[in-house]
Amino acid sequence: MALSALFLDIFRSNALLVASGDELVAPLGLTSARWQVLGTVAMAPSPQPVAHIARDMGLARQSVQRLVNELADAGLVDLKDNPRHKRAKLVCLTEKGREAFSAIHKLQRPWVDGLSEGMDPERIEIARDVLQTLRKKLEQDLDQSVD
Numbered sequence: 001m002a003l004s005a006l007f008l009d010i011f012r013s014n015a016l017l018v019a020s021g022d023e024l025v026a027p028l029g030l031t032s033a034r035w036q037v038l039g040t041v042a043m044a045p046s047p048q049p050v051a052h053i054a055r056d057m058g059l060a061r062q063s064v065q066r067l068v069n070e071l072a073d074a075g076l077v078d079l080k081d082n083p084r085h086k087r088a089k090l091v092c093l094t095e096k097g098r099e100a101f102s103a104i105h106k107l108q109r110p111w112v113d114g115l116s117e118g119m120d121p122e123r124i125e126i127a128r129d130v131l132q133t134l135r136k137k138l139e140q141d142l143d144q145s146v147d
Helices: 002-028 032-043 050-057 061-073 095-116 121-146
Strands: 077-082 085-093
Touching: 002 032, 002 095, 032 050, 032 061, 032 085, 032 095, 050 061, 050 085, 061 077, 085 095
Parallel strands: none
Antiparallel strands: 077 085
């Protein structure tokens, strides 16, 4: 019962997080979805194909491909040849993309600080641990159902 109640809180929080994120990055011409993909590309240790980005984000490849295409149209990412695969291009941040990611960081920091105000950092870590454990169990369930 407690886990079901947590699911509802996660769903509600996610909707609010997406709406708040959309509002935060709108002045940069972005949405939360584009921000997530841009951030994943920026934080990757090396350029990745869309399929790898989608896997890391836990999203469908087609939806990430659409967002990557939008980011490419906006000049925030480039698609480069992949020496390991002819058709799976590597998604690379452009200079404009790096500038946008830096601008997001400048907007995000005070927003996150405001949200975390009055929260116990130890409880935040506990919540993070619970969510990571839940995510891992869900991933295992999905992997087993595919086999």
